Amino acid sequence: MSRFLQERYRDLEPYVPGEQPQGLDKLVKLNTNENPYPLSEKAAAVAAEKLRGFQLYPDPDYAELRNAFAAWLGVSPAQVMPTNGSDEALDLAFKAYCGERTPAVFPDITYGFYPVFAAANGLPSQIVPLRDDFTMDLDALCDAQGTLFIANPNAPTGALLSVDEIESLVAADSDRIVVVDEAYIDFGGESCVGLIDRYENVLITQTFSKSRSMAGLRLGFAIGSEALIADLNTLRCSMNPYNVNEAAVAYGLGALADEDAFDAARQKICATREETIGRLRALGFQVIDSYANFIFARTSQMAGEELYRRLKERGIIVRHFGVERIEDFNRITIGTPEQMDALVAALEDILG
Ligand SMILES: *Cc1c(COP(=O)(O)O)cnc(C)c1O
Numbered sequence: 001m002s003r004f005l006q007e008r009y010r011d012l013e014p015y016v017p018g019e020q021p022q023g024l025d026k027l028v029k030l031n032t033n034e035n036p037y038p039l040s041e042k043a044a045a046v047a048a049e050k051l052r053g054f055q056l057y058p059d060p061d062y063a064e065l066r067n068a069f070a071a072w073l074g075v076s077p078a079q080v081m082p083t084n085g086s087d088e089a090l091d092l093a094f095k096a097y098c099g100e101r102t103p104a105v106f107p108d109i110t111y112g113f114y115p116v117f118a119a120a121n122g123l124p125s126q127i128v129p130l131r132d133d134f135t136m137d138l139d140a141l142c143d144a145q146g147t148l149f150i151a152n153p154n155a156p157t158g159a160l161l162s163v164d165e166i167e168s169l170v171a172a173d174s175d176r177i178v179v180v181d182e183a184y185i186d187f188g189g190e191s192c193v194g195l196i197d198r199y200e201n202v203l204i205t206q207t208f209s210k211s212r213s214m215a216g217l218r219l220g221f222a223i224g225s226e227a228l229i230a231d232l233n234t235l236r237c238s239m240n241p242y243n244v245n246e247a248a249v250a251y252g253l254g255a256l257a258d259e260d261a262f263d264a265a266r267q268k269i270c271a272t273r274e275e276t277i278g279r280l281r282a283l284g285f286q287v288i289d290s291y292a293n294f295i296f297a298r299t300s301q302m303a304g305e306e307l308y309r310r311l312k313e314r315g316i317i318v319r320h321f322g323v324e325r326i327e328d329f330n331r332i333t334i335g336t337p338e339q340m341d342a343l344v345a346a347l348e349d350i351l352g
Helices: 041-050 063-073 085-097 113-120 138-143 163-172 226-239 246-257 259-282 304-313 337-351
Strands: 080-083 104-106 125-127 147-151 178-181 202-207 220-224 294-298 329-333
Touching: 041 246, 063 080, 063 246, 080 085, 080 226, 085 113, 085 147, 085 178, 085 202, 085 220, 085 226, 104 113, 113 125, 138 163, 147 163, 163 178, 220 226, 246 259, 259 294, 259 337, 304 329, 304 337
Parallel strands: 104 125, 104 147, 147 178, 178 202
Antiparallel strands: 080 220, 202 220, 294 329
């Protein structure tokens, strides 16, 4: 740290993403919830056609991309705004809708970036712990005063709330914003996008990083009423009007042009997930039912961190969180069937 860094940032603890190790060809990488299936050839061909070259700035309104994604969602283009990954959409929501009288409210066990967004923006936050079975405490969330941030499905548990349950939070207090982070919604959950026409206080974020195989390109979206999207556009254009780059625009349009490949990949991932859950439970693991492209599992036979280390020795990388309540769990991304075979074989070997 230099002596010039302002006081307000001196205690900032940045978000720590999962590792991106070298030598990927030798590793089974199941730690950051990427899609194991690349974009289809058709999607890449459409992207190549759309690419205008890099000497020009992108369209700051992102009209073509907004039209295409809005059409897929069944909303109006004025209800969507593209962002540099959905992390940027979340950051803008913290900036726009949290403050002294409206702290950011989120569970203890959820996306680890929420407390960092709050801290980096100098915003107060309030934690509402998950219940003992790692489900959301809807009553406590309902009573909380502030802007709610709900990952649905939640990470790292994979647990899902129904649209009715989210709607109960949204309807309970029309003066409070509920942000629904739908990073994993395409793996078996039902999206809350249908709520945006009826409620002006619900904002949804989605990403092309997981279900649409584009983690490396950084494309996400905020989805909400025209008024909310106008707020976020004001902030975006005050900080970074070209927030989404031309390649992400072109490949985003490409991804949207091949719905069959999108559906095939996510169905395959869901099928592999269910099979993997069965195999891990047969090995004695407790696995939380998952509606995402990862599972959250623990075994009474070994501490979570040791299991993480023993898998890593065998070239299999999963995610362990050094958080007391979940220290015996590991979060395991659903990869290809072959990758999951390697995982199960290693677990059998380690646990004897
Ligand atoms: C991966 C993830 C995101 C954001 O990912 P981007 O790549 O920035 O779109 C947001 N929320 C949760 C819960 C995630 O796991």
